Amino acid sequence: MRNARAFGRGAHTTKEGAMTERLRVQVDPDKCQGHARCKALAPELFELDEYGNAHEAGDGMVPPGLEDKAWLARSNCPEIAIDVIEE
Numbered sequence: 001m002r003n004a005r006a007f008g009r010g011a012h013t014t015k016e017g018a019m020t021e022r023l024r025v026q027v028d029p030d031k032c033q034g035h036a037r038c039k040a041l042a043p044e045l046f047e048l049d050e051y052g053n054a055h056e057a058g059d060g061m062v063p064p065g066l067e068d069k070a071w072l073a074r075s076n077c078p079e080i081a082i083d084v085i086e087e
């Protein structure tokens with residue numbers, strides 16, 4: 001999927017002219033147990049409900065410059081509830 005969609009809808013051009021992909025985070029509500037580690041590590045990308053369970057902020061699209069935080073949140077979720085989708 002990565003290479004096939006490199007120039008698709010989500011791709012954008014950096015200052016250096018290289019085409020990059022956009023990332024989107026997605027929380028599986030059936031897996032999330034409300035540890036809030038994602039919110040602590042990437043507060044721009046996640047919101048918590050009244051029970052402390054996480055969901056994506058907005059439409060889940062990762063603003064340029066926050067890609068590392070998306071991957072960090074994914075790798076630190078103890079329930080493996082976060083997907084990072086390359087679009």
Ligand code: SF4
Nearest residue numbers: 032033035036038077
């Ligand atoms: S770290 Fe994982 S389990 Fe914890 S709130 Fe975030 S998505 Fe849910």
